[in-house]
Amino acid sequence: MKAPVHGLLAAYASETSFRAALRGLREAGCVRTDAYTPYPLEAGLLPQAATPVGWIMLLAGVIGASGGFFLQWFASRDYPLNVGGRPLNSWPAFIPITFELTVLTAALVGVLTLFCLAGLPRLHHPVFTDPRFKRASQDRFFICLRADDPLYASENVRRILTDLHPESIAEVPA
Numbered sequence: 001m002k003a004p005v006h007g008l009l010a011a012y013a014s015e016t017s018f019r020a021a022l023r024g025l026r027e028a029g030c031v032r033t034d035a036y037t038p039y040p041l042e043a044g045l046l047p048q049a050a051t052p053v054g055w056i057m058l059l060a061g062v063i064g065a066s067g068g069f070f071l072q073w074f075a076s077r078d079y080p081l082n083v084g085g086r087p088l089n090s091w092p093a094f095i096p097i098t099f100e101l102t103v104l105t106a107a108l109v110g111v112l113t114l115f116c117l118a119g120l121p122r123l124h125h126p127v128f129t130d131p132r133f134k135r136a137s138q139d140r141f142f143i144c145l146r147a148d149d150p151l152y153a154s155e156n157v158r159r160i161l162t163d164l165h166p167e168s169i170a171e172v173p174a
Contacts (some may be wrong), residue, residue, distance in 0.1 A: 018141035064105025
């Protein structure tokens with residue numbers, strides 16, 4: 001029985017060959033690729049998936065605002081204090097607490113959602129097992145075509161990676 005595989009890791013010595021390999025993989029239709037570079041490159045090299053973090057934070061903010069307003073309304077109904085002749089359900093007085101709970105719940109849920117979607121905290125990643133990967137922060141460019149990509153088993157994809165003369169290509173165990 002073969003051990004599970006995380007993906008195919010290719011190392012490139014130059015940025016031009018790295019960019020050409022990324023372009024070739026994108027044109028072939030690969031969507032589950034990861035890139036590791038020693039310095040930041042401009043956005044747009046890898047396909048960016050839409051993230052639901054904004055919508056989840058909006059929903060959390062609405063729930064926090066509703067909860068904050070309800071909490072104040074409930075307290076003023078059960079413990080009526082007539083201050084300055086104002087009505088018991090004085091919504092302008094409830095705005096500061098409602099706003100604060102909106103921001104608080106949206107921020108907390110946003111951070112928790114980010115951690116969950118990013119898979120954090122993760123102290124070890126499968127690509128760390130490759131001894132050549134230590135140079136990813138120094139002077140090498142790496143592309144990892146993940147095994148969950150629909151075209152992973154395709155010979156065309158492996159040919160694209162090898163045609164650009166990488167320093168090494170290795171399967172990374174999961």
